[in-house]
Amino acid sequence: MSDASNFQKSSITVAFMADQLREAVGVPLDKHNAVDDSARPVTESNLHRPGLALAGYVELFTHQRVQVLGNTEHRYLRHLGPDARAEAFGHLMQFDLPCIICTDGNALPAPQLQQATEHGIPVYGTAWPTVRLMEALRTLLNDQFAPQRVVHGSLVDVYGIGLLLMGKPGIGKSEVALDLVERGHRLVADDVVVATRQEAGVLMGSGTDLVQHFMEVRGLGLVDVRAMFGIRAIRFQKRIEVVVDMQLWDEDKEYTRLHMVEDTHDILDVALPTVQVPITPGKNITVICEVIAMNYLLRHYGYDAAEVFTERLRARIRGESPSVPRRGIEYFEGDYE
Template identity: 65%
Template sequence: MARSPKPFQNESVSVAFVAEKLQSVVGIEISALNDADPELRLVTESNQHRPGLALAGFLDLFTHHRIQVLGNTECRYLEHLSAEGREAAFSKLLVFNIPCFFLTNGNLLDAPLLDRATEAGVPIYATGLPTMEFQARLGDFLSDQFAIQQTVHGALVDVYGIGLLLTGSPGIGKSEIALDLVERGHRLVADDVVIATAKGDSVLMGAGTDIAQHFMEIRGLGLIDVRAMFGIRAIRFQKRIEVVVHLSPWDKEVEYTRLGMVDSFHDILGVQLPLVKLPITPGKNVTVLCEVIAMNHLLGHYGYNAAEVFAERLTNKIRSKKSGAGPDRGIDYFEHDYE
């Protein structure tokens, strides 16, 4: 298979981007408490920090480069201090280059503290969500933004709920097979360029690019818009990549698997994916084979392996040492049914 492009990941995102996406995509209601410009502050990692010890004066291990989350504990600590003490404790944090603060559980800060943050250029936001829920949702969003990604040349199609990544040399027919699958009721995720994103150690998500989206290039026909032509039911914007189907011209010198459909794996971003090597010959119905690959993967997920079942039957037959003129019929009696 062709060498894959090098992985890449975001080095930073702006606080303005994070705040806007938390509202429009993640669905968290937040409000800005001061006038600091969030475009000027950058988030450089997915981890967050709760600065309780830093507010108390211990700054040796203060991870100031992370988003700072002020929950009930930090806010109650500030409230028990005098007005001068609160300002002094909070000002110690603003000496550092902090991306932003998020206050949870509906907590607020006094106006003098907000003014100090504005002077330092540090945005402050508030949300009514409990701290643990907010951190979980923020952490998931940031993990996605800083996840390792890689572009893969191929077509990604949702077939019976299984994400099939069709790969192969240019002109082998990946787009045509994907189009045929869409016509049969399956859903296109991306064609030609798939952005693979690692989510943890064993999950690989796929999506298209912001430019191509659900356009397809069919050689001899040109560009088509799958969404406009087949409707919203024919597309998905994301799908887990679960099986790689590599298409190649039939080579009589190559021995292809005949008992087990999957005999090897393909590595993308450290995730091992089942690999099916599918030889292409004139007249072969590759679309149906792709459907069978998806259904076979589903059966395997639920513990059924056709090759193992057949091998067990064959072994039992050999062990029985039954001799005869030929193989036994699969049915003992035709019951006068001659249709």
């Protein structure tokens, strides 16, 4: 297994952020002044509403963040006289702000817009309410600044579970992924998987813009999964939930048989449950991957086959009748459907 080093964006440009808000999120965003926004950086995902800074308290002003002016800030500026308004807005102009976004259909008074233009600060406006705009922008920036790692493997959605197939080059990851797709499951990425850590330890996987849903099958060449199997055979991203570690069979190595001790594999400090699958001639790895996914679902719903078997064994040793059902699916048959 060969993992590339982690990477994380240190900044994006204001122009890129504005384009993504319009195109990817659908925010109606207008630019209010003629300032070059292609060279101004946004360096963090947190946002700021500069109410205290307008009032003159700038000691803890987080000026490096995108500044959002909503109804409160605009009404405060409008209730001031022209000179006091220029002075209040001047408190912001002391700093090198990335940009200013006016929400709720508000717009800066002409003198203040001119102040921003003279200081090279882009000003935008949107009809979206402040809370809605901040939620959308924060989500966009969190995604842009999230830690990422490129992982060598194949990511497949099997019964709704993201299985990351890993192993040495040539061991057959792409072939197993292709077989899973042929059986009705969905390919997310092959060979190069971009893992992104989001909040709450969630690890999302996707492919690259270049490779997308092409697969390289040794001896066959490139296969376009989307063109061959249709749109239902692919996904553009999926949460990575289980690592399937494909290994060549080693007779001197002890492999897990009861799975009482769970192995994990760390990616971006997220511990993922891992199943080591030894590769031997005749072994149906595709079916094993399906069972891994279904077993993960069972455990998610509170049924652990190893624990149930152990309890049955203990009951037999004590001379008692096992109290657990033979099929754990009976616990939550309705939920699973």
